[in-house]
Amino acid sequence: MSRQGGQVLHFHLRLFQCLGFHGLPLPGDGDPSGWRRRMRAWGLFLLLALSGLVLVCLFSDEEFLYQEDMFGRVNDALKYVFAELAVLAIYLETVTSQRDLANFWYLHFRLSSRMMEAGSLRREFRQYRRFIITLYGLILCELIMFVVMWWIQPINKQFLLFWTTYEPLVVLTYLRNIQFILHMELLRQQLAQLEQELRLLAEYSRFACSGTGRSFPGFETFLQRRLLQKQRVYNGVWEMYRSFQGAFNYSILTVLLSINIRIAVDCYFMYYTIYNNVSNIDYFLIIPAVLEIPAFVYASQSCMVHVPRIAYQLHNIVPSSGSCSYPDLSLQIQNFSLQLLHQPISINCMGLTVLDCSFLTRIACSVGTYMIYTIQFMPKFSAPYV
Numbered sequence: 001m002s003r004q005g006g007q008v009l010h011f012h013l014r015l016f017q018c019l020g021f022h023g024l025p026l027p028g029d030g031d032p033s034g035w036r037r038r039m040r041a042w043g044l045f046l047l048l049a050l051s052g053l054v055l056v057c058l059f060s061d062e063e064f065l066y067q068e069d070m071f072g073r074v075n076d077a078l079k080y081v082f083a084e085l086a087v088l089a090i091y092l093e094t095v096t097s098q099r100d101l102a103n104f105w106y107l108h109f110r111l112s113s114r115m116m117e118a119g120s121l122r123r124e125f126r127q128y129r130r131f132i133i134t135l136y137g138l139i140l141c142e143l144i145m146f147v148v149m150w151w152i153q154p155i156n157k158q159f160l161l162f163w164t165t166y167e168p169l170v171v172l173t174y175l176r177n178i179q180f181i182l183h184m185e186l187l188r189q190q191l192a193q194l195e196q197e198l199r200l201l202a203e204y205s206r207f208a209c210s211g212t213g214r215s216f217p218g219f220e221t222f223l224q225r226r227l228l229q230k231q232r233v234y235n236g237v238w239e240m241y242r243s244f245q246g247a248f249n250y251s252i253l254t255v256l257l258s259i260n261i262r263i264a265v266d267c268y269f270m271y272y273t274i275y276n277n278v279s280n281i282d283y284f285l286i287i288p289a290v291l292e293i294p295a296f297v298y299a300s301q302s303c304m305v306h307v308p309r310i311a312y313q314l315h316n317i318v319p320s321s322g323s324c325s326y327p328d329l330s331l332q333i334q335n336f337s338l339q340l341l342h343q344p345i346s347i348n349c350m351g352l353t354v355l356d357c358s359f360l361t362r363i364a365c366s367v368g369t370y371m372i373y374t375i376q377f378m379p380k381f382s383a384p385y386v
Helices: 003-018 032-060 069-095 098-114 121-127 131-153 155-209 219-275 282-304 306-314 327-341 356-383
Strands: none
Touching: 003 032, 003 098, 003 121, 003 131, 003 155, 003 306, 032 069, 032 155, 032 282, 069 098, 069 219, 069 282, 069 327, 098 219, 131 155, 155 219, 155 282, 155 306, 219 282, 219 327, 282 306, 306 327
8 A cells, every 4th residue: 555545544544453444554564464464463352352242241140231121131132242243244354355455455546546646634634525524423423422321311230331331342333334434435436536537538529529629630549548548447446346345245244234233123122111111211322323324325325326427428428420430439438338237336235235225215114114013012021021
């Protein structure tokens, strides 16, 4: 890697490195192979420590789980179990997928050489503003909700034990989700730049083939050469996409599943506490979790939407008009169009589902369906029956 990403990117990669999410050395880190070994060891240490914490919380005699009834106890246990699955996938994937991650960053910095360099911190903040707003906005939301809850909610031993052990797992899954968003934002920037370059090429071709425009000898060869260059750029971006999927394949599934399970069980428990007049409002902490999945989907959709736009700009290039006729250029456009069809950028979860806006609908339907089941059986969960 190089310093092409700037100070903002370097700072956040260092943060992910300290959390054990980024197993590659950063610029200025001497002895790259030694750094890789140390990052593997650090990731495995965090995995063992957090897994041990979860086991203690699940099987200890201390009041880590809700003690009033079995329904609340099972809900808390589900949160721990799926958080452990997410942690397991995160750190094992970080240790085993360094090659894919290294290939992603190599391709990113190689392709970024054609883009405008970030010359100041202000320009860097503008370049990465989507990622920065998402990261610090979600962290601020989590802190506000946590402070409000601790101020209003009566604190007992079980409440203190549960949240001091579960919240670190929540923060780790949230930050891993933000890491996904960072990589998708870098993909989006590359695709947006390619779309802009093709738009300018299309405008130039239309002007050259118009009645008032002028071409020059070798104009067709020039356009073919530029299109070939864009094809190579798109192939590089597609390889970045494949590397992204390879580096984060399993953790995308487990992190989104962990967040979804937390939303679901807290929605059930919210209705349960209201139904039984239980003095417990910690379910309000699902608000940041509710924002996490839309943030991921927005980044994913913003990335994928550029591919049809690239195809649109490609077919705006004029291969013939009046006195201009470039049959070889037309074949080049068809070849590029076929490449877009055979190399789609479709961010998915292990091939199970495409992570676009329809994914939010499916989550809402699943939570709503099981809420109906819970409401139907709620009288059996009330205090006289438990």
